[in-house]
Amino acid sequence: xxxxxxxxxxxxxxxxxxxxxxxxxxxxxxxxxxxxxxxxxxxxxxxxxxxxxxxxxxxxxxxxxxxxxxxxxxxxxxxxxxxxxxxxxxxxxxxxxxxxxxxxxxxxxxxxxxxxxxxxxxxxxxxxxxxxxxxxxxxxxxxxxxxxxxxxxxxxxxxxxxxxxxxxxxxxxxxxxxxxxxxxxxxxxxxxxxxxxxxxxxxxxxxxxxxxxxxxxxxxxxxxxxxxxxxxxxxxxxxxxxxxxxxxxxxxxxxxxxxxxxxxxxxxxxxxxxxxxxxxxxxxx
Amino acid sequence: xxxxxxxxxxxxxxxxxxxxxxxxxxxxxxxxxxxxxxxxxxxxxxxxxxxxxxxxxxxxxxxxxxxxxxxxxxxxxxxxxxxxxxxxxxxxxxxxxxxxxxxxxxxxxxxxxxxxxxxxxxxxxxxxxxxxxxxxxxxxxxxxxxxxxxxxxxxxxxxxxxxxxxxxxxxxxxxxxxxxxxxxxxxxxxxxxxxxxxxxxxxxxxxxxxxxxxxxxxxxxxxxxxxxxxxxxxxxxxxxxxxxxxxxxxxxxxxxxxxxxxxxxxxxxxxxxxxxxxxxxxxxxxxxxxxxxxxxxxxxxxxxxxxxxxx
Numbered sequence: 223x224x225x226x227x228x229x230x231x232x233x234x235x236x237x238x239x240x241x242x243x244x245x246x247x248x249x250x251x252x253x254x255x256x257x258x259x260x261x262x263x264x265x266x267x268x269x270x271x272x273x274x275x276x277x278x279x280x281x282x283x284x285x286x287x288x289x290x291x292x293x294x295x296x297x298x299x300x301x302x303x304x305x306x307x308x309x310x311x312x313x314x315x316x317x318x319x320x321x322x323x324x325x326x327x328x329x330x331x332x333x334x335x336x337x338x339x340x341x342x343x344x345x346x347x348x349x350x351x352x353x354x355x356x357x358x359x360x361x362x363x364x365x366x367x368x369x370x371x372x373x374x375x376x377x378x379x380x381x382x383x384x385x386x387x388x389x390x391x392x393x394x395x396x397x398x399x400x401x402x403x404x405x406x407x408x409x410x411x412x413x414x415x416x417x418x419x420x421x422x423x424x425x426x427x428x429x430x431x432x433x434x435x436x437x438x439x440x441x442x443x444x445x446x447x448x449x450x451x452x453x454x455x456x457x458x459x460x461x462x463x464x465x466x467x468x469x470x471x472x473x474x475x476x477x478x479x480x481x482x483x484x485x486x487x488x489x490x491x492x493x494x495x496x497x498x499x500x501x502x503x504x505x506x507x
Numbered sequence: 508x509x510x511x512x513x514x515x516x517x518x519x520x521x522x523x524x525x526x527x528x529x530x531x532x533x534x535x536x537x538x539x540x541x542x543x544x545x546x547x548x549x550x551x552x553x554x555x556x557x558x559x560x561x562x563x564x565x566x567x568x569x570x571x572x573x574x575x576x577x578x579x580x581x582x583x584x585x586x587x588x589x590x591x592x593x594x595x596x597x598x599x600x601x602x603x604x605x606x607x608x609x610x611x612x613x614x615x616x617x618x619x620x621x622x623x624x625x626x627x628x629x630x631x632x633x634x635x636x637x638x639x640x641x642x643x644x645x646x647x648x649x650x651x652x653x654x655x656x657x658x659x660x661x662x663x664x665x666x667x668x669x670x671x672x673x674x675x676x677x678x679x680x681x682x683x684x685x686x687x688x689x690x691x692x693x694x695x696x697x698x699x700x701x702x703x704x705x706x707x708x709x710x711x712x713x714x715x716x717x718x719x720x721x722x723x724x725x726x727x728x729x730x731x732x733x734x735x736x737x738x739x740x741x742x743x744x745x746x747x748x749x750x751x752x753x754x755x756x757x758x759x760x761x762x763x764x765x766x767x768x769x770x771x772x773x774x775x776x777x778x779x780x781x782x783x784x785x786x787x788x789x790x791x792x793x794x795x796x797x798x799x800x801x802x803x804x805x806x807x808x809x810x811x812x813x814x815x816x817x818x
Contacts (some may be wrong), residue, residue: 341698352691354712363707364697396555413693507794 237295253324258285259323260424260454261306266320268301270313272387275301277319279480281473283424287444288455290469290486292462294501299458305329305341306456308336325423340367343415344453348429350409352401352416357384357393359439360401360412364420386452387415388445407438414445425449425458431464443468462502466490474498546794550787558788559584563743566781581781584789586745590660590765591796593746593758594739595729597664602671602728603721609672610679615705627680633673639733641666647739660746661762663739667728674727678720686712718808725804726797732768739764741773767793 259282268276276298283289289364291299302311308329322329329339341364352360362370362379372378380397384390389411393404401412410430417425422425427446431439446455446468466471466486473483474493482489482498493499500506510518557580565580571577609626617623645666650658686709694704710717735741740763748757767789774786 231536309692309696312692312695337700338699339698340696343696345693345696347689347693348687351687353690353708363694367698367703416693416697426696478519 227261246430249490257282260285260325261329261456262321262323263302264321264323265303266302266322267318268298268305268310269313269317275478276305277478281480281483283454284455285454287470288450288457288468289471289473289483290465290499291458291473291475292460293463293475293481294506295460297475299473299475300428301478302475302480302488303428303456303458306424306426307340307345309340309345311336341420342423344422344425346410346413346425346427346430349433350406350413352404352409352412354402356398357412358397359405361415361419363416363421368420377487380415383415383419384412386418386449387411388441388448389415395410405438405458407434407441410434410438410442411445414442418449422453425453425455425456426451429458429460432460439464455456462490474501476501524622527634546787546791549675550784550789550791551699553781553784553788554791555583558585558785558792559588560584560585562693565743567777569781581779581785583705584690584785584792585739585772586743586765586766587767587770587789588796590739590742590746591793594660594663594667594735594764594766595725595800597660598667598671598728599721599725600667602724603666603675605668605722606672606675606724607679607717609676610683611705611710613676614683615701615709627677630673632675633669634677637733638670638731641669642734642737645734650738654761657761658738658740658763659737660758660760663735663764663766664804666734666738670728670731670734671724674724675720678723679717682713682716683709685716702785714808718804720794722804725800729797729800730768730793734773735766735769736772739766739769741765744777767796771788 261283263282266276266279267274279298279302291303293299295494301310304324305318306324306329307352310316310318321331324339324342327339328334335373346363353363358377358380361383362376365376366372370379381390381394384393389408392408393412396403401409404412407469410433414430430446431442443464446457449455450470457469469484469486472486472489474481474489474497475493476497480493482493490502493502526775536551541546561580561583562585564579565581566581569577569580569685609630613623613627613630632690647663649665650656654662690712691704691707694708695701701705742763742765744759744765746759746764748759750757771789773785774782774789777786
């Protein structure tokens with residue numbers, strides 16, 4: 223909890239908020255042209271075939287802040303996260319309505335170049351998933367996709383990203399060894415390095431610690447807090463303590479609806495919604 | 508501590524299971540040794556240098572001098588060995604890429620699409636078509652109408668490729684499905700296109716198992732006789748020649764083409780003992796050929812994986 227308390231608090235009127243009429247609770251709805259919103263979501267609905275998975279989600283994810291999405295399994299938090307880089311498009315029969323913007327550029331709509339959109343986002347998955355190749359090739363994969371061929375630049379960016387991912391000291395002697403030979407925690411940090419090597423505008427993390435042991439989890443959490451100086455982070459977590467430790471903002475989702483999004487410090491001490499309070503105190507979920 | 512009835516029962520069951528599985532494993536090894544040993548006993552005697560360097564001499568019985576020393580033998584199977592390698596090569600050049608592309612389509616593009624289900628079904632049916640049917644089709648659709656009834660290497664290779672494609676397509680599909688989806692998502696999340704993801708991430712991750720699938724298909728067609736009987740048939744002449752005129756290596760593809768399997772078939776069904784013996788030697792060589800091919804492809808694949816860069 224101390225981590226959260228020590229975060230610089232944003233200006234008083236700057237909490238992004240879920241705007242469902244009964245939930246806005248007098249707080250202003252942030253506009254997508256707000257300079258400090260990296261990702262803004264407006265009236266976003268998502269359907270898997272006939273089944274609706276997200277209901278009128280509206281919120282903002284802020285620049286250089288960590289926002290955690292929490293909620294019981296199946297509440298749509300991963301779906302929301304994966305909608306930001308349109309990974310959810312890969313699922314057959316998926317359909318969305320509403321708007322999302324990444325730094326004021328539309329994510330959905332006609333004429334959106336999904337490939338270049340994804341190039342400006344980074345994603346870290348639940349299970350460490352380094353490609354079965356060397357550490358170096360893993361880290362620079364996104365850069366190669368961007369067409370960077372200059373070996374010196376690739377090496378520089380590799381070192382920079384591994385340093386930022388707190389892995390350089392452990393990995394510098396085995397850059398050209400297989401990434402699969404690393405421990406689970408190290409593999410996850412390779413994946414983080416791979417995601418931040420492309421200098422993404424937003425880093426999406428889908429339960430980045432749930433497959434890691436407690437020590438690796440602590441290291442990754444530390445890393446997340448450090449990384450927010452470089453990149454804005456949206457993370458899904460099952461672990462409420464983790465959200466409280468690392469996230470500046472926390473969003474609570476339930477059954478596909480965004481119930482509440484607030485500063486973590488406030489959310490975990492005095493949630494505005496009864497449902498949030500019940501979830502946080504373990505009465506359901 | 509005393510064992511309960513249940514403990515004794517389950518221990519006995521466990522011991523019985525262990526004994527059964529070990530004895531069946533030993534039985535399979537015994538069978539393999541039996542077959543190999545039997546082949547060696549029957550064929551090794553005819554496995555001379557002559558076997559690899561000579562074409563059939565035209566004699567069906569070796570001529571011997573008064574002392575019983577061989578003056579002129581029945582020749583060897585050099586032409587058939589070369590012919591088989593060329594046929595496998597020709598069939599693979601067509602069959603491997605076609606089969607792999609179909610497998611990639613099934614696994615990566617249209618896993619549940621309207622075309623995938625019938626394609627998968629057709630592959631399964633084709634993989635089960637008896638090879639004699641492929642041979643007769645090759646004769647009726649290629650040899651007779653296109654080559655006016657002349658047996659030739661093209662038709663033989665086409666028949667073999669026809670057998671390879673469905674096998675490779677299905678194994679490729681199965682192997683690519685084993686690649687964790689998170690690899691694809693990681694690549695796509697970084698902005699890779701579908702084609703880049705397949706080429707740079709999915710295929711390299713599956714190289715080892717894809718090679719196994721291709722090997723199985725090659726081993727299967729290397730041992731095929733029936734499709735070749737009607738298409739390439741057989742020949743006693745070396746199908747390849749070297750000279751100074753472009754392209755320096757000439758392959759006589761437009762005539763009946765030799766192959767080990769048909770040669771073995773002919774010799775095995777011949778009434779002459781020496782030819783029968785050489786058929787056994789031919790089988791040993793065929794098995795060795797498949798084994799060497801297997802090792803060579805595995806070696807090449809492991810080296811290329813070591814060098815794989817995702818660019």
